[in-house]
Amino acid sequence: MYFIDREIASGKYPNTTTLAQDYECSTATISRDLEYMRDMLDAPIEYDYKERGYYYAKKTFRLPLSHSSPEDLLAFGMAKTLFSLYKNTPIYDAAKRLMDSVIAPLGDAAAGGAAGAASGAGDRWYEDRIIVPPVPLTQFSVNVWEAVCEALRRNLVIDLEYRNKWNDGFFPLRVQPYQLIFDSGAWYLYACTDKKRTLRIYALSRMKNVRLSDKTFTFPAAADHRVRFDGSYFGAYSGEKKYHFRIAFYGDGALRAVERRWTADQQIEETPEGVILSFTSAQYGKVRELVLSNGRDAVPLAPEELVIDWKENLADMRKRAGKEKK
Secondary structure (H helix, E strand, O other): OHHHHHHHHOOOOOOHHHHHHHHOOOHHHHHHHHHHHHHHOOOOEEEEOOOOEEEEOOOOOOOOOOOOOHHHHHHHHHHHHHHHHHOOOOOHHHHHHHHHHHOHHHHOOOOOHHHHHHHOOOOOOHHHHOOOOOOOOOOOOHHHHHHHHHHHHHOEEEEEEEOOOOOOOOEEEEEEEEEEEEEOOEEEEEEEEOOOOOEEEEEHHHEEEEEEEEEEOOOOHHHOHHHHOOOEOOOOOOOOOOEEEEEEEEHHHHHHHHHOOOEOOOEEEEOOOEEEEEEEEOOHHHHHHHHHHOHHHEEEEEOHHHHHHHHHHHHHHHHHOOOOOO
């Protein structure tokens, strides 16, 4: 129906024969879809005997936003611009085509009639004025993506080879794939190990030779990553143990700390030199990344495990910088 909608709105006056040929289906299918669009979606489809094809009696009609205001269309177009963050990911091209078909009225100077012109919905000014800078994206084989998606669709256990660390080689792994997660430019598979029954996060960029097995599983609702969030907003994780964190931020780090909502229970205490951010979270690795990414402007105060971890990182950095005390 989206295809039919696009073809009719293009002004090419398609008929059932040309539509069926272009979409590689039967004319009966096209006829049923046209009838459904007229009767159930209120599509103003008319037949022009002179042009021998269909057209919209209402020029600005499109699916599925026929009853949306110009402001709604404009907002959806802006959302498509923000979606460019996911460019070069496997889902981007298909999603962009769909979004383009939905916001097609914005490409028409007459979109929305006088109201559309008055609101600025008749053009796509936002494409050059709302910018999403590219982020570094992880790279992986299309075959890995397709195999994982097929396993998710059919609830199939998969066999693969995985690389956990730089100095380690690939090792065999069998998992029940639960969900795909996109976080900070990387795709992860949230899965359950088939033998130990533990939940883990696996990077698609570290996988190879993904193979579908003939063994099926049932995806447990309790394992849904969305319901396992612990009230903190650091992205993908698989930890269970909760920690109470206290981190001192200084300079620009203090400004960054107060600008965002890190957890539902966070507290911020102002100090003469900056702020102390306190919160609970099971996302230990993500919090460690936050501390280290702020360099000299962040100092962990609790838990002791993070303090020790941070000091070990500092010692390694001093050593690699050639400044270790003799």
